Amino acid sequence: MPRPENSFADFRWNASTRLSSLNVPAFASGSPTGQNMLSGKRKRPAQEPEESTPRRLRSGIPQKQLDEEQSGHVHTPSKSTRALNQVEDGTPRSILKKPGTVEHRNGLTPKSNRKLLFETPTKGGEDDTPSATPTRVRNADRSARRKSTRRLLSRTINGAETDEDALEEEEILAQQILSDNEEDEEQGVLDTGVGDEDIPETPSKRGKGRPKASGKGPGRPRKPRSPTPPQDLPPHEEYFWQNRPGGTKTSNNTLPSQSLLNHDEYFQAMQTYEDRHQAETDFLLGLHCRALDQWTFELEEGFNLCLYGYGSKRPLTERLAAHLYDHLSQHGAYRRSNKTPKIVVINGYSPTTTLKEILTTIASVLVPSHSKLPNQPSSLLSYIFEQLQENAPPHPVPLIINSMDSLYLRRAPIPAMLASLAAQPCINLVCTVDTPNFPLLWDVGLKAQFKFLFHDATTFAPYDAEIDVVESVNELLGRSGRRIGGRDVVGFVLRSLPENARSLFRILVTEQLALLLMDGNLAGEKEDGVIANTPRSKSKKPASSDTVQGVEYRVLYHKAVEEFVCSSEVGFRTLLKEFHDHQMIESRKDAMGTEWCITSHCPTHTTALRAASYLLNGLCSAFDTPRTDFTSFAWPTSLVSDLESLMPIDSIVSSQMPHFIPSEVPFLNAGSENESGSPAASGENAGAQGTSTTEAAQGGNAFRTAEEGSVRSQSGGAAYAGRGRGRGRAVGGGGDLLSGFLGAGILVAVTVGGLAALP
Amino acid sequence: MEHERCYIYTPPETNGRAPKRRRISKGDPKIHLPERLQTFRHIWAEQEERIRNTLEEADRATQDKIVDFVSSASPSERQVIPTGLIVAGPSIASHGSFFDRLGKRIKKDTNSAYTVLTSADAPNLKTLLKNLIKKTTSRVEDDDDDDDMGCPTSSARNGSKLLGFDLGHIQGWRVRNPVDGVVIAFQDSEAFDARVLVEMIDLFYSWLDRIPFVLLFGIATSAESFEDRLSRKTLRYLEGQKFDVTQSDEIIERLFRVTVASANVPLRIGPTVARRILDRQKDHVQNTQDFSDGLKYAYMSHFYASYPTIFLKSDLSKGDLTTEAFEAVRNMPSFRRWIEAKVDAGESRIVRKLLDSDDTLFDYIVSHLKSGQTALNGLSCAVRVLDSLRRSLQMSPTARLSSIWVRAASADMIGSPFLRETMLSLKKMSPERFLQLLETWSSDDLDSSFFTLDLGLYVSELEALIEANDGSIHFRNQHDVGNESLRTTVVAQKVLLSKHKATLSEHDKAYSELVGRLHEELGAYFANAFIDPKDLFLSEILMYDLKSPHTEVFQPRPRFAIERALSSPHDYLGCDCCGTDRGEGEGASLSATLPATAILYQLYLESGSLINVSDLWSAFHAMVGDDEEDSEPRAMALFQRALAELKHLGFVKPSRKKTDHIAKTMWKGL
Structure with a gap:
């Protein structure tokens, strides 16, 4: 029984209330008082030996101790440190080389640093005697400014010294100044601190009192600076620490280009990944869902909702949409009619979302008949307002905008227009925002119009739809060039080629696919039992036929001529040359001297075949033809859109298409099963060959494990043909899923064409 | 549906949700x-009714003035454009509603057309005029092609088509809808381009013989700064009047x-x-x-x-x-x-x-x-x-009613210096103030069931006193320090200070007594009323x-929420694997079980403003990678996803300083 004086928060028992009851040491320690900081600084030398990393010790402690400590280096208990030995560079704790490291490697004795001050630090100074310190008289008649100018000049002339040296000098100078100031106060602490350690070595030099000639001695022990960054700085200090000039010294390591995954590899890798926090994430979503009633109530009272927090909030808005749908279905307007409540959903993260599209969708809900809508967004908006005033809907229309703070919805008129839309009482806006600084998008006026209630909806769900991971990382690293190559090139090339060339490529792929499909189906039926028994031995199976891989030139030419793609052999060759140049196809001659033409961008992967077959299946049922029998297919929900991007499929695939396709099935949900059910005999034998060729090319780098190799040789057809591409690793391992889409699309085109021609 | 841009929600076919929503737990x-x-x-x-009344009442005086101004400005034969400068104050957010209410009043009370223009409507003169015409004549037409803009009536009349930004549209419209004046309100005059304003006023002035314009400028700063933005020639066309909004x-x-x-x-x-x-x-x-x-x-x-x-x-x-x-x-x-x-x-x-x-x-x-x-x-x-x-x-400092109420409601009033000070100065009150106070109270319609003091009694007693004092209101108050004087005497080289009270008359004493009684009664009343x-x-x-x-609903801290989610996911997830063995310091919180983005975020926090992705990857791989050799692509996939998420959230951006480096854009806790 909840305590009565508690309200919303208690009932919702949402994430934020859970939070408040937990201890957060990280946050508590985030802001130490200045007092603590100071004392911590002072005490550091005393604590050093017990707690610090070995590298830190190196700076302040004599060699003897260092050697002892070296042994401790190995057995630090944490997992990360254990793994450290395998990684060639750096500890995982500090990614970047800390600036202190460089100085303190050679800075064993602080004395040398101190001395530098009194010498001129430039190397090529011709006016100074190198060893002697300048006399006091000479010093006196040099103004500080002249000195610094001179130093600057000589540095520029010599050019030898880098910024780092300059920085070092500055630091030394600063330390000199600081230590002069702090000497008095610091001395007491140091005497008891580091001073104690030094006593055993140089007992004679250290008296009890204040060491006067500390500059000369082997250690007026300077405060040793550690290479690890200072812990527990307040946020602003941390900012300045990390932004100090010259402070970021990073290594010059670069990421090997093949270590980044491409789309295929990424998706393949993610299929096998199971989130260990899946249960908790679901629970979190469940918690948020308990607030759906409350949110509905808030919407009813004329507020708009804004959900923020880490994680994709699309699952949540989907639930909310379902909830609102149920809720509104109870409304009187829908009792006795077959009308259903309309909920407008807008995905703001999609780059092609335009304001006009948004407004048109909203207008389609509000305006009863298909009257002509104004073209301009502004007049469309005022048209919507008029419609709302004239015949208001029976209840406010929910408008759900996912990722309203996306780049594409930030452009000038859009937020203002959305705000004026949200200000209408007939529209209930629910929006989600991802970035942490989204409130800056709206000024006071817009905020007043939006009338938002904000809710923390941290879901920890992956941003699957919102981010194109591979693309985004490539862009981040400035490697957008990478995408040109491999499969992606096909889309580009095809889009830039004339219609004839596209048709030719379609014909080629269709032919090749048809061959494969026939061959693959037969082989699959034949081999099922064999594979179940010896799944590892697949790649060793002998090649049954090499010839089915490609299409004969002659055949291809005739087909092309039949479809009026080209009229002469010369034209045919010219068209093919373009593909050759982009390494999209390759030609070969067999023993008989016949020329064959092969494209690597054709689905040899069984899964893609299955997907294509499934599409076929759906089409068959759509056209009332007997189905072919396929089971356990995986189907990507995005297939249709992917196909669309490659060719105008929407003209041939009817809009009812998705009804025949279970969109819930995650794509390639059971990779291994799919593999074991592989029917592609031809792919296998080609796989053996492909493996060898790629290995030859890449020096064994292509397949990292034997196990993987055996699995991947399934897609060996691709690897084999992909030799032309020369990116052994990137291509050989690729599941060629999307090229499968391409093929599937073509298959659809062919099938539909054939079906249409049948009766 | 995640790949569609805009769509109408359709529920999934399976209706398996029904049993899930029944709550079985006792506390429904x-x-x-x-x-x-x-x-x-x-x-x-x-409450809403009260709020609405208050708002209307607050605006009423100003609105009345503006409406008067508009209706008096209507007669023709004018040489200048009547202009109202409405100083609406810095709270821009409330300007919109003010001009809405004003528009309703003007339309109702005067025979004028009313149009509000905002700076968004007017990037240049052409667009401004187009929008003005569209709003004034309330036409619904496509304006994407200027050829269609010709209003049929005017083209029929003149034989030539008018362009979309020709004020002839308004003239023609006025022929059909006779109005006395065309009122144009500029909601945020500061945001308008000064050049556009000048051009517009020039144009309006040239049309003034055909269309009786009245301009209203909403001003957030001051009327002077508005005038400064216009040229003198332009100012000569205007005849301004200033209105202050509450x-x-x-x-x-x-x-x-x-x-x-x-x-x-x-x-x-x-x-x-x-x-x-x-x-x-x-x-x-x-x-x-x-x-x-x-x-x-x-x-x-x-x-x-x-x-x-x-x-x-x-x-x-x-x-x-x-x-x-x-x-x-x-x-x-x-x-x-x-x-x-x-x-x-x-x-x-x-x-x-x-x-x-x-x-x-x-x-x-x-x-x-x-x-x-x-x-x-x-x-x-x-x-x-x-x-x-x-x-x-x-009394100074002036305390608002709201702050007094908040103090009283948090039981912070009884015995507070605030109350004591007030009561003390009440005691020293002069008779003029006393009278004024009694008047205020009686006019303040305080509910007598709650305010128990008998004001009438005080009024009559005070009046009796004044009468007895020959109609003079001058009483001396016994408690007032102003009636005392300090006397300094030097006796045997010592300074003696002695207070001297002015001698009080009978009436003065009676008055002081009256004030004292009020003080006492009021004190008792306050002590009773200011409960906790x-x-x-x-x-x-x-x-x-x-x-x-x-607080969270109106003043969210989204950045804090995201940083918290990433830096200590345990707070949200409540899982067993992370966060159970959290030692002191940051290091203990970094474990391989964390979500990938959280791990990367920790590494991100520790790095400087420029991050080497290669090193980041090796550090990340050392964290999540296990001994199995084929785990690398998976770790890489996670790494890439986490990196992409950080980019999506705006934590990192590409950097051109070095290859394979990214720049840090946010520092936690700032």
Whole structure:
């Protein structure tokens, strides 16, 4: 029984209330008082030996101790440190080389640093005697400014010294100044601190009192600076620490280009990944869902909702949409009619979302008949307002905008227009925002119009739809060039080629696919039992036929001529040359001297075949033809859109298409099963060959494990043909899923064409 | 559907959700929910009515003036454009509603066309005119091609087509709809380009013989700065008049007075929430709408989430209630305190009955709700008394009614220096002030049932005194220091200070006595009225004072939430694997079980402003990679996903300084 004086928060028992009851040491320690900081600084030398990393010790402690400590280096208990030995560079704790490291490697004795001050630090100074310190008289008649100018000049002339040296000098100078100031106060602490350690070595030099000639001695022990960054700085200090000039010294390591995954590899890798926090994430979503009633109530009272927090909030808005749908279905307007409540959903993260599209969708809900809508967004908006005033809907229309703070919805008129839309009482806006600084998008006026209630909806769900991971990382690293190559090139090339060339490529792929499909189906039926028994031995199976891989030139030419793609052999060759140049196809001659033409961008992967077959299946049922029998297919929900991007499929695939396709099935949900059910005999034998060729090319780098190799040789057809591409690793391992889409699309085109021609 | 851009939601075919939504647990939060919400709507409707009245009243004086100005400006034969400069103050957010209300008044009271233009409508003169024409003549047409813009009537009349930005449209429209004037309001005149304004005024001036324009400029800064932006030639075309709008903080104060500190409010927000709303107003929004939103949300939260609020329903009978509601009341802290007090007082039989019998409890609740409301109304009334007292005495610093109320409601008034100081200066009050004070009180329509002092008695006594003093109002107050003088005497080289009181007449003494009595009575009244609302039984029902949902809902901290989610996911996930062995410091919180993005975020936090992705990857791989060799692509996939997420959230951006480096853009906690 909840305590009565508690309200919303208690009932919702949402994430934020859970939070408040937990201890957060990280946050508590985030802001130490200045007092603590100071004392911590002072005490550091005393604590050093017990707690610090070995590298830190190196700076302040004599060699003897260092050697002892070296042994401790190995057995630090944490997992990360254990793994450290395998990684060639750096500890995982500090990614970047800390600036202190460089100085303190050679800075064993602080004395040398101190001395530098009194010498001129430039190397090529011709006016100074190198060893002697300048006399006091000479010093006196040099103004500080002249000195610094001179130093600057000589540095520029010599050019030898880098910024780092300059920085070092500055630091030394600063330390000199600081230590002069702090000497008095610091001395007491140091005497008891580091001073104690030094006593055993140089007992004679250290008296009890204040060491006067500390500059000369082997250690007026300077405060040793550690290479690890200072812990527990307040946020602003941390900012300045990390932004100090010259402070970021990073290594010059670069990421090997093949270590980044491409789309295929990424998706393949993610299929096998199971989130260990899946249960908790679901629970979190469940918690948020308990607030759906409350949110509905808030919407009813004329507020708009804004959900923020880490994680994709699309699952949540989907639930909310379902909830609102149920809720509104109870409304009187829908009792006795077959009308259903309309909920407008807008995905703001999609780059092609335009304001006009948004407004048109909203207008389609509000305006009863298909009257002509104004073209301009502004007049469309005022048209919507008029419609709302004239015949208001029976209840406010929910408008759900996912990722309203996306780049594409930030452009000038859009937020203002959305705000004026949200200000209408007939529209209930629910929006989600991802970035942490989204409130800056709206000024006071817009905020007043939006009338938002904000809710923390941290879901920890992956941003699957919102981010194109591979693309985004490539862009981040400035490697957008990478995408040109491999499969992606096909889309580009095809889009830039004339219609004839596209048709030719379609014909080629269709032919090749048809061959494969026939061959693959037969082989699959034949081999099922064999594979179940010896799944590892697949790649060793002998090649049954090499010839089915490609299409004969002659055949291809005739087909092309039949479809009026080209009229002469010369034209045919010219068209093919373009593909050759982009390494999209390759030609070969067999023993008989016949020329064959092969494209690597054709689905040899069984899964893609299955997907294509499934599409076929759906089409068959759509056209009332007997189905072919396929089971356990995986189907990507995005297939249709992917196909669309490659060719105008929407003209041939009817809009009812998705009804025949279970969109819930995650794509390639059971990779291994799919593999074991592989029917592609031809792919296998080609796989053996492909493996060898790629290995030859890449020096064994292509397949990292034997196990993987055996699995991947399934897609060996691709690897084999992909030799032309020369990116052994990137291509050989690729599941060629999307090229499968391409093929599937073509298959659809062919099938539909054939079906249409049948009766 | 995630790949579609815009679509209409269609529910999935399978309807497996129905059983899931039935709640089996005992504490069903929806008990009496409809009734509670109905009560909410009832109570809120009253408040909304008050708010609306207050807002209208606040604007009325200014609006009357503007309407007068507009109607008097209408006659033709003018050489200049009549221009109203409406100084609406810096709270831009409330300008829109002000101009809306103003437009309604103008349309209703004068025979004029009214159009509001904002700076968004006017990037240049052409667009401004187009928008103006469109809004004024309220045409619905496509304006994407100028060829179609020719208004059929005008083209028929003139034989030639008019362009879309020709003011001839308005002229033609005026022929069909005869109006006296065309009023154009510029809501945010500061945001307009000065050049556009100048050109526009020139143009309007040239059309003035055909279209009687009246311009209204909304000004957030000052009329002078507006004039500075225009050229002198342009200014010559204008004939200005300035109108001052009631500033929003003033309006907020009035709203507070009627919605919270008034004597007939069934439910109040508590001091914490009130302080938050007021602070937010002062610091950020300055918008009357937002105040009422905050108030509304507090009411919503109160009724939505708490069972016992059902008792606020006006005609409630015992039969409407379930036992849960009573159980909830028995769990309230104020109930416990009350019961304990009763036990201490030895009334254990009543206590037993209250605990056992719902009927008895119901009766008690009803009566205590009444008395509690009376007490709170008394408190509000006392606050108003105090406020008008301070204003009559012209005490500084001026304290707003709202702040006085907040102090009083948080039981911070009795014994406070604030009250003591006020009472002291009351004691020293001069007779003029006294009279003024009594007038203020009697005109302030304070409810006599709460304000128990007999003002009439004081008035008559004071009048009698004045009469006795030959009609002179000059009395000396015994307590006033101004009537004392210090006398310095030097005796044997020692300085002696002695106070000397001016001799007081009989009347003076009588007056001082009268003031003293008022002081005493008022002191007693305040001591009675300034109760601690939290001590009231059922104070949880009568006053909503939880900051928990309120603060987050109106002042979110999204950056903090995201940083928290990433830096300590355990707070949200509550999983066993992470966060159980959190030692001190950051290092302990980094473990391989964390979500990939959280790991990467930790590494990100530790790095400098420029990050080498290669090193980041090796560090990440060392964290998540296990001994199996084929784990690398998976780790890489996770790494890439985490990196992409960080980019999506805006934590990193590409850097051109070095290859494979990214730049850090956010520092935690700043």
